[in-house]
Amino acid sequence: xxxxxxxxxxxxxxxxxxxxxxxxxxxxxxxxxxxxxxxxxxxxxxxxxxxxxxxxxxxxxxxxxxxxxxxxxxxxxxxxxxxxxxxxxxxxxxxxxxxxxxxxxxxxxxxxxxxxxxxxxxxxxxxxxxxxxxxxxxxxxxxxxxxxxxxxxxxxxxx
Amino acid sequence: xxxxxxxxxxxxxxxxxxxxxxxxxxxxxxxxxxxxxxxxxxxxxxxxxxxxxxxxxxxxxxxxxxxxxxxxxxxxxxxxxxxxxxxxxxxxxxxxxxxxxxxxxxxxxxxxxxxxxxxxxxxxxxxxxxxxxxxxxxxxxxxxxxxxxxxxxxxxxxx
DNA sequence: CTCACAGTTTAGAACGGTTCTAATGCGTTG
DNA sequence: CAACGCATTAGAACCGTTCTAAACTGTGAG
Numbered sequence: 001x002x003x004x005x006x007x008x009x010x011x012x013x014x015x016x017x018x019x020x021x022x023x024x025x026x027x028x029x030x031x032x033x034x035x036x037x038x039x040x041x042x043x044x045x046x047x048x049x050x051x052x053x054x055x056x057x058x059x060x061x062x063x064x065x066x067x068x069x070x071x072x073x074x075x076x077x078x079x080x081x082x083x084x085x086x087x088x089x090x091x092x093x094x095x096x097x098x099x100x101x102x103x104x105x106x107x108x109x110x111x112x113x114x115x116x117x118x119x120x121x122x123x124x125x126x127x128x129x130x131x132x133x134x135x136x137x138x139x140x141x142x143x144x145x146x147x148x149x150x151x152x153x154x155x156x157x158x159x
Numbered sequence: 160x161x162x163x164x165x166x167x168x169x170x171x172x173x174x175x176x177x178x179x180x181x182x183x184x185x186x187x188x189x190x191x192x193x194x195x196x197x198x199x200x201x202x203x204x205x206x207x208x209x210x211x212x213x214x215x216x217x218x219x220x221x222x223x224x225x226x227x228x229x230x231x232x233x234x235x236x237x238x239x240x241x242x243x244x245x246x247x248x249x250x251x252x253x254x255x256x257x258x259x260x261x262x263x264x265x266x267x268x269x270x271x272x273x274x275x276x277x278x279x280x281x282x283x284x285x286x287x288x289x290x291x292x293x294x295x296x297x298x299x300x301x302x303x304x305x306x307x308x309x310x311x312x313x314x315x316x317x318x
Numbered sequence: 319c320t321c322a323c324a325g326t327t328t329a330g331a332a333c334g335g336t337t338c339t340a341a342t343g344c345g346t347t348g
Numbered sequence: 349c350a351a352c353g354c355a356t357t358a359g360a361a362c363c364g365t366t367c368t369a370a371a372c373t374g375t376g377a378g
Contacts (some may be wrong), residue, residue, distance in 0.1 A: 041345060041346080041354070041355075042345085043344075043345075043354095043355060043356080044344085044356095045355080046355090062335095063335080063336080077356085077357095078356065078357050079336090079357095079358095080336090080337080080338090080356075080358080080359095081355080081356055081357070083335095083336065083337075084337095084355080097261075099258060099259060099260065099261050100258060101258065102256075102258050102261075102264050102364095102365090103334080103335070103364095103365085104261075104334095105261045105335085105336085117300060117301065117304075119301070119304065120307065126301065128297070128298060132297075132298055133294065133295070133296045133297055133298075134294070134295050134296050135292065135293070135294050135311060136293050136295070137291045137292045137293050138287070138291075138292055138313055139287060139291055139292075141276060141313070141315040142276065142278070142285065142315070144317060144318055145276075145278065145315040145316065145317060145318060146315060146316060146317075146318040147313055147315055148279065148314040148315055148316045149313075149314045150311065150312070150313050150314070151310075151312045151314065152294055152309065152311050153309070153310045153312075154297055154300070154306055154309050155306070155307040155308045155309070155310065156300040156301070156304040156306055156307055157304065157305060157307045158303060158304060158305075159303055159304060159305040200325070200326075200373095200375080201374085202325090202327080202373075202374070203327095203373090204326080204327070205326090221364095222364080222365080223364080236327085236328095237327065237328050237329070238328095238329095238364095238365090239327075239328065239329080239330095239365090239367090240326080240327055240328070242364095242365065242366075243326080243327080243366095261335095261336090262335095262336085262363080262364070263364075264364085264365085
Protein backbone atom coordinates (compact mmCIF):
# COMPACT_ATOMS: atom_id res chain seq x y z
CA UNK A 1 0.00 0.00 0.00
CA UNK A 2 2.11 2.91 -1.29
CA UNK A 3 1.45 6.38 0.01
CA UNK A 4 1.05 7.73 -3.51
CA UNK A 5 -2.23 5.88 -3.79
CA UNK A 6 -4.10 8.53 -1.79
CA UNK A 7 -2.13 11.51 -3.02
CA UNK A 8 -4.86 12.84 -5.24
CA UNK A 9 -6.90 13.69 -2.16
CA UNK A 10 -4.24 14.94 0.18
CA UNK A 11 -2.28 16.91 -2.39
CA UNK A 12 -4.96 19.53 -2.52
CA UNK A 13 -3.77 20.97 0.79
CA UNK A 14 -0.31 21.64 -0.53
CA UNK A 15 2.26 23.13 1.80
CA UNK A 16 6.00 23.67 1.34
CA UNK A 17 7.80 20.39 1.79
CA UNK A 18 11.38 20.13 3.00
CA UNK A 19 13.81 17.26 2.73
CA UNK A 20 11.55 14.94 4.68
CA UNK A 21 8.71 15.42 2.29
CA UNK A 22 8.31 11.72 1.68
CA UNK A 23 8.14 10.87 5.36
CA UNK A 24 5.57 13.60 5.89
CA UNK A 25 3.47 12.24 3.11
CA UNK A 26 3.75 8.76 4.50
CA UNK A 27 2.68 10.02 7.89
CA UNK A 28 -0.25 11.97 6.53
CA UNK A 29 -1.31 9.08 4.34
CA UNK A 30 -1.18 6.65 7.21
CA UNK A 31 -3.05 9.02 9.48
CA UNK A 32 -5.66 9.54 6.81
CA UNK A 33 -6.09 5.81 6.34
CA UNK A 34 -6.43 5.31 10.06
CA UNK A 35 -9.06 8.03 10.32
CA UNK A 36 -11.05 6.66 7.39
CA UNK A 37 -10.91 3.23 8.91
CA UNK A 38 -12.30 4.63 12.15
CA UNK A 39 -15.12 6.36 10.28
CA UNK A 40 -13.76 9.87 10.89
CA UNK A 41 -13.46 12.45 8.14
CA UNK A 42 -9.78 13.13 7.56
CA UNK A 43 -9.71 16.86 8.01
CA UNK A 44 -6.46 18.79 8.02
CA UNK A 45 -6.55 19.12 11.81
CA UNK A 46 -7.38 15.50 12.52
CA UNK A 47 -4.71 14.27 10.15
CA UNK A 48 -2.18 16.54 11.78
CA UNK A 49 -3.09 15.42 15.30
CA UNK A 50 -3.24 11.76 14.35
CA UNK A 51 0.17 12.14 12.74
CA UNK A 52 1.62 13.40 15.99
CA UNK A 53 -0.16 10.88 18.16
CA UNK A 54 0.37 7.68 16.22
CA UNK A 55 3.72 8.36 14.64
CA UNK A 56 6.06 6.54 16.97
CA UNK A 57 5.68 4.43 20.02
CA UNK A 58 2.95 4.71 22.61
CA UNK A 59 2.31 8.18 23.91
CA UNK A 60 0.53 9.94 26.77
CA UNK A 61 -0.77 13.43 26.15
CA UNK A 62 -3.00 16.02 27.73
CA UNK A 63 -5.10 18.40 25.68
CA UNK A 64 -2.71 21.16 26.52
CA UNK A 65 0.47 19.24 25.74
CA UNK A 66 -0.92 18.15 22.39
CA UNK A 67 -2.07 21.67 21.62
CA UNK A 68 1.40 22.99 22.38
CA UNK A 69 2.99 20.29 20.30
CA UNK A 70 0.86 20.88 17.24
CA UNK A 71 1.48 24.62 17.55
CA UNK A 72 5.22 24.02 17.76
CA UNK A 73 4.95 21.96 14.60
CA UNK A 74 3.82 25.19 12.96
CA UNK A 75 0.19 24.24 12.53
CA UNK A 76 -2.69 26.24 13.93
CA UNK A 77 -5.34 24.10 15.60
CA UNK A 78 -7.68 25.55 18.18
CA UNK A 79 -7.79 24.16 21.68
CA UNK A 80 -11.47 23.33 21.22
CA UNK A 81 -10.57 21.17 18.23
CA UNK A 82 -7.90 19.39 20.23
CA UNK A 83 -10.51 18.55 22.85
CA UNK A 84 -13.05 17.50 20.24
CA UNK A 85 -10.50 15.36 18.47
CA UNK A 86 -9.27 13.66 21.62
CA UNK A 87 -12.81 12.74 22.50
CA UNK A 88 -13.65 11.57 19.01
CA UNK A 89 -10.51 9.45 18.87
CA UNK A 90 -11.38 8.01 22.25
CA UNK A 91 -14.91 7.24 21.09
CA UNK A 92 -13.50 5.55 18.00
CA UNK A 93 -11.22 3.38 20.11
CA UNK A 94 -8.03 5.04 18.89
CA UNK A 95 -7.23 6.47 22.33
CA UNK A 96 -7.93 5.59 25.93
CA UNK A 97 -8.56 8.17 28.61
CA UNK A 98 -6.51 7.68 31.78
CA UNK A 99 -7.69 9.18 35.06
CA UNK A 100 -4.85 9.66 37.49
CA UNK A 101 -4.95 13.35 38.30
CA UNK A 102 -7.91 15.28 39.61
CA UNK A 103 -7.10 18.34 37.54
CA UNK A 104 -6.07 17.03 34.11
CA UNK A 105 -7.14 14.36 31.65
CA UNK A 106 -4.53 12.16 30.07
CA UNK A 107 -4.98 10.26 26.83
CA UNK A 108 -3.04 7.15 25.95
CA UNK A 109 -2.34 5.96 22.41
CA UNK A 110 -1.95 2.43 23.75
CA UNK A 111 -5.46 1.05 23.87
CA UNK A 112 -4.44 -2.50 24.67
CA UNK A 113 -4.44 -4.27 28.02
CA UNK A 114 -1.97 -2.50 30.27
CA UNK A 115 -1.62 -0.38 33.38
CA UNK A 116 0.42 2.64 34.49
CA UNK A 117 3.08 4.07 36.67
CA UNK A 118 2.22 7.66 37.53
CA UNK A 119 5.14 9.92 38.46
CA UNK A 120 3.34 12.31 40.73
CA UNK A 121 6.18 14.84 40.81
CA UNK A 122 6.24 15.31 37.06
CA UNK A 123 2.70 14.38 36.10
CA UNK A 124 4.10 11.71 33.80
CA UNK A 125 2.75 8.28 32.85
CA UNK A 126 4.69 5.12 32.03
CA UNK A 127 3.06 1.99 30.65
CA UNK A 128 3.16 -1.31 32.47
CA UNK A 129 2.48 -4.12 29.98
CA UNK A 130 -0.61 -6.14 30.74
CA UNK A 131 1.39 -9.38 30.77
CA UNK A 132 3.47 -8.16 33.69
CA UNK A 133 0.72 -7.19 36.06
CA UNK A 134 -2.23 -9.13 37.43
CA UNK A 135 -5.12 -8.28 39.73
CA UNK A 136 -6.72 -11.15 41.60
CA UNK A 137 -9.51 -11.44 44.12
CA UNK A 138 -11.86 -8.84 42.68
CA UNK A 139 -15.23 -9.54 44.31
CA UNK A 140 -18.22 -9.93 42.04
CA UNK A 141 -19.69 -6.50 41.31
CA UNK A 142 -22.93 -5.31 42.91
CA UNK A 143 -26.11 -6.84 41.51
CA UNK A 144 -27.01 -5.55 38.07
CA UNK A 145 -23.51 -4.24 37.45
CA UNK A 146 -20.84 -5.50 35.10
CA UNK A 147 -17.12 -4.81 35.23
CA UNK A 148 -16.19 -2.31 32.57
CA UNK A 149 -12.48 -2.11 33.25
CA UNK A 150 -9.96 -2.61 36.00
CA UNK A 151 -7.47 0.22 36.29
CA UNK A 152 -4.27 -0.05 38.26
CA UNK A 153 -2.22 3.07 38.97
CA UNK A 154 1.13 2.64 40.65
CA UNK A 155 1.88 6.06 42.07
CA UNK A 156 5.59 6.67 42.45
CA UNK A 157 7.55 9.56 43.91
CA UNK A 158 11.15 10.64 43.89
CA UNK A 159 12.80 8.38 46.47
CA UNK B 160 -13.98 8.67 79.86
CA UNK B 161 -17.42 10.27 80.15
CA UNK B 162 -18.42 13.02 77.79
CA UNK B 163 -19.17 15.32 80.72
CA UNK B 164 -15.43 15.59 81.35
CA UNK B 165 -14.99 18.06 78.49
CA UNK B 166 -18.28 19.86 78.96
CA UNK B 167 -16.76 22.97 80.50
CA UNK B 168 -15.19 23.79 77.17
CA UNK B 169 -17.86 22.72 74.76
CA UNK B 170 -20.81 24.00 76.73
CA UNK B 171 -19.93 27.54 75.93
CA UNK B 172 -21.35 27.12 72.42
CA UNK B 173 -24.75 26.20 73.75
CA UNK B 174 -27.51 25.44 71.29
CA UNK B 175 -31.01 24.04 71.78
CA UNK B 176 -30.78 20.29 72.33
CA UNK B 177 -33.61 17.90 71.49
CA UNK B 178 -34.23 14.41 72.72
CA UNK B 179 -30.96 13.15 71.27
CA UNK B 180 -28.93 15.61 73.23
CA UNK B 181 -26.79 12.92 74.79
CA UNK B 182 -25.96 11.29 71.46
CA UNK B 183 -25.09 14.67 70.00
CA UNK B 184 -22.78 15.42 72.88
CA UNK B 185 -21.14 12.05 72.55
CA UNK B 186 -20.62 12.64 68.88
CA UNK B 187 -19.21 16.09 69.41
CA UNK B 188 -16.97 14.88 72.22
CA UNK B 189 -15.64 12.03 70.14
CA UNK B 190 -15.08 14.29 67.16
CA UNK B 191 -13.30 16.78 69.39
CA UNK B 192 -11.07 14.09 70.82
CA UNK B 193 -10.25 12.85 67.36
CA UNK B 194 -9.36 16.33 66.18
CA UNK B 195 -7.18 17.04 69.21
CA UNK B 196 -5.43 13.75 68.69
CA UNK B 197 -4.71 14.72 65.09
CA UNK B 198 -3.34 18.08 66.20
CA UNK B 199 -6.23 20.08 64.78
CA UNK B 200 -8.04 22.74 66.73
CA UNK B 201 -11.58 21.60 67.37
CA UNK B 202 -13.50 24.49 65.90
CA UNK B 203 -17.26 24.40 65.61
CA UNK B 204 -17.04 23.69 61.88
CA UNK B 205 -14.44 20.95 62.11
CA UNK B 206 -16.28 19.23 64.94
CA UNK B 207 -19.48 19.33 62.94
CA UNK B 208 -17.84 17.93 59.80
CA UNK B 209 -15.92 15.28 61.72
CA UNK B 210 -19.16 14.27 63.41
CA UNK B 211 -20.79 13.68 60.04
CA UNK B 212 -17.79 11.94 58.52
CA UNK B 213 -16.77 9.59 61.29
CA UNK B 214 -20.12 8.86 62.87
CA UNK B 215 -20.97 5.55 61.30
CA UNK B 216 -19.29 3.20 58.94
CA UNK B 217 -16.91 4.12 56.14
CA UNK B 218 -18.04 6.91 53.91
CA UNK B 219 -17.20 8.48 50.55
CA UNK B 220 -17.93 12.15 50.09
CA UNK B 221 -17.22 14.98 47.70
CA UNK B 222 -16.81 18.56 48.86
CA UNK B 223 -20.21 19.35 47.48
CA UNK B 224 -21.99 16.36 49.00
CA UNK B 225 -20.53 17.09 52.41
CA UNK B 226 -21.40 20.76 52.10
CA UNK B 227 -24.99 19.85 51.26
CA UNK B 228 -25.13 17.39 54.12
CA UNK B 229 -23.86 19.81 56.73
CA UNK B 230 -26.27 22.45 55.46
CA UNK B 231 -29.14 20.00 55.71
CA UNK B 232 -28.12 19.33 59.29
CA UNK B 233 -28.92 22.98 59.88
CA UNK B 234 -25.37 24.20 60.28
CA UNK B 235 -23.82 26.89 58.15
CA UNK B 236 -20.33 26.07 56.95
CA UNK B 237 -18.87 27.75 53.91
CA UNK B 238 -17.79 25.69 50.93
CA UNK B 239 -14.26 27.03 51.32
CA UNK B 240 -14.16 25.64 54.84
CA UNK B 241 -15.37 22.28 53.61
CA UNK B 242 -12.49 22.22 51.14
CA UNK B 243 -10.00 23.38 53.76
CA UNK B 244 -11.23 20.81 56.22
CA UNK B 245 -11.16 17.94 53.77
CA UNK B 246 -7.57 18.76 52.91
CA UNK B 247 -6.55 19.19 56.53
CA UNK B 248 -8.16 15.89 57.48
CA UNK B 249 -6.40 14.26 54.55
CA UNK B 250 -3.08 15.75 55.62
CA UNK B 251 -3.67 14.49 59.15
CA UNK B 252 -4.33 10.96 57.88
CA UNK B 253 -8.01 11.02 58.82
CA UNK B 254 -9.13 10.84 55.19
CA UNK B 255 -7.81 9.54 51.93
CA UNK B 256 -8.37 11.21 48.59
CA UNK B 257 -9.60 8.92 45.83
CA UNK B 258 -9.11 9.84 42.19
CA UNK B 259 -11.60 8.11 39.94
CA UNK B 260 -13.34 10.94 38.15
CA UNK B 261 -11.69 13.66 36.12
CA UNK B 262 -14.10 16.29 37.33
CA UNK B 263 -14.61 15.65 41.07
CA UNK B 264 -12.53 14.70 44.06
CA UNK B 265 -13.75 12.00 46.41
CA UNK B 266 -12.64 11.56 50.00
CA UNK B 267 -12.77 8.26 51.83
CA UNK B 268 -13.05 7.90 55.61
CA UNK B 269 -11.45 4.47 55.32
CA UNK B 270 -7.72 5.12 55.32
CA UNK B 271 -6.71 1.49 55.58
CA UNK B 272 -5.52 -0.86 52.87
CA UNK B 273 -8.36 -1.30 50.40
CA UNK B 274 -9.51 -0.60 46.86
CA UNK B 275 -12.71 0.51 45.11
CA UNK B 276 -15.54 -0.30 42.83
CA UNK B 277 -16.59 2.84 40.98
CA UNK B 278 -20.17 2.91 39.70
CA UNK B 279 -19.69 5.17 36.72
CA UNK B 280 -23.41 5.74 36.18
CA UNK B 281 -24.00 7.10 39.65
CA UNK B 282 -20.58 8.43 40.56
CA UNK B 283 -20.58 6.17 43.59
CA UNK B 284 -17.74 4.33 45.33
CA UNK B 285 -17.83 0.99 47.13
CA UNK B 286 -14.93 -0.34 49.17
CA UNK B 287 -13.16 -3.56 48.33
CA UNK B 288 -11.34 -4.82 51.42
CA UNK B 289 -7.57 -5.09 51.01
CA UNK B 290 -7.62 -8.74 52.02
CA UNK B 291 -9.81 -9.63 49.06
CA UNK B 292 -7.78 -8.07 46.30
CA UNK B 293 -4.16 -8.50 45.28
CA UNK B 294 -1.95 -6.95 42.63
CA UNK B 295 1.04 -8.97 41.49
CA UNK B 296 3.78 -8.45 38.95
CA UNK B 297 4.32 -4.73 39.43
CA UNK B 298 7.69 -4.02 37.80
CA UNK B 299 10.28 -2.16 39.83
CA UNK B 300 9.71 1.57 39.50
CA UNK B 301 11.97 3.77 37.38
CA UNK B 302 15.38 4.55 38.90
CA UNK B 303 15.21 7.00 41.78
CA UNK B 304 11.51 6.43 42.29
CA UNK B 305 9.69 4.68 45.09
CA UNK B 306 6.18 3.28 45.07
CA UNK B 307 3.90 5.56 47.02
CA UNK B 308 0.68 3.62 46.60
CA UNK B 309 -1.02 1.16 44.29
CA UNK B 310 -4.58 2.12 43.44
CA UNK B 311 -7.03 -0.28 41.87
CA UNK B 312 -10.31 1.00 40.50
CA UNK B 313 -12.83 -1.54 39.26
CA UNK B 314 -15.12 0.47 37.03
CA UNK B 315 -18.57 -1.03 36.77
CA UNK B 316 -21.62 -0.09 34.74
CA UNK B 317 -25.23 -1.06 34.73
CA UNK B 318 -25.28 -4.45 33.02
C1' DC C 319 -11.79 36.07 83.82
C1' DT C 320 -9.86 38.84 80.33
C1' DC C 321 -6.63 39.81 76.75
C1' DA C 322 -4.19 39.23 72.81
C1' DC C 323 -2.27 36.36 69.45
C1' DA C 324 -2.36 32.99 66.04
C1' DG C 325 -4.94 30.03 63.64
C1' DT C 326 -9.71 29.67 61.32
C1' DT C 327 -13.63 30.94 58.75
C1' DT C 328 -15.89 33.43 55.24
C1' DA C 329 -17.85 35.72 50.99
C1' DG C 330 -16.65 36.58 46.91
C1' DA C 331 -13.26 36.94 43.37
C1' DA C 332 -10.03 34.48 40.74
C1' DC C 333 -8.40 30.44 38.47
C1' DG C 334 -7.70 26.62 35.15
C1' DG C 335 -9.28 22.93 32.65
C1' DT C 336 -13.06 21.80 29.90
C1' DT C 337 -17.34 22.51 27.30
C1' DC C 338 -20.59 25.32 24.77
C1' DT C 339 -22.20 28.60 21.14
C1' DA C 340 -23.05 30.38 16.89
C1' DA C 341 -20.69 31.75 12.90
C1' DT C 342 -17.49 30.35 9.35
C1' DG C 343 -14.96 26.80 6.81
C1' DC C 344 -14.30 22.61 4.32
C1' DG C 345 -14.86 17.34 2.74
C1' DT C 346 -17.80 14.76 0.38
C1' DT C 347 -21.21 13.32 -2.78
C1' DG C 348 -23.90 13.88 -6.76
C1' DC D 349 -18.82 22.55 -9.66
C1' DA D 350 -22.52 23.11 -6.25
C1' DA D 351 -24.51 22.27 -2.22
C1' DC D 352 -25.14 19.76 1.91
C1' DG D 353 -23.74 18.69 6.43
C1' DC D 354 -20.13 17.85 9.42
C1' DA D 355 -15.87 20.24 11.42
C1' DT D 356 -13.41 24.14 13.15
C1' DT D 357 -12.99 28.34 15.58
C1' DA D 358 -12.76 32.33 18.92
C1' DG D 359 -14.52 33.55 22.70
C1' DA D 360 -17.80 33.12 26.30
C1' DA D 361 -19.60 30.19 29.69
C1' DC D 362 -19.06 26.68 33.07
C1' DC D 363 -17.81 24.40 37.25
C1' DG D 364 -15.00 22.52 40.69
C1' DT D 365 -11.46 24.27 43.29
C1' DT D 366 -8.26 27.71 45.28
C1' DC D 367 -7.13 32.30 46.71
C1' DT D 368 -7.68 36.76 49.21
C1' DA D 369 -8.26 39.79 52.71
C1' DA D 370 -11.15 40.87 56.40
C1' DA D 371 -13.76 39.25 60.40
C1' DC D 372 -13.90 35.79 63.95
C1' DT D 373 -12.66 32.46 67.60
C1' DG D 374 -9.99 28.93 70.32
C1' DT D 375 -6.26 29.00 73.39
C1' DG D 376 -2.86 29.99 76.73
C1' DA D 377 -0.87 33.69 79.51
C1' DG D 378 -1.46 36.95 82.91
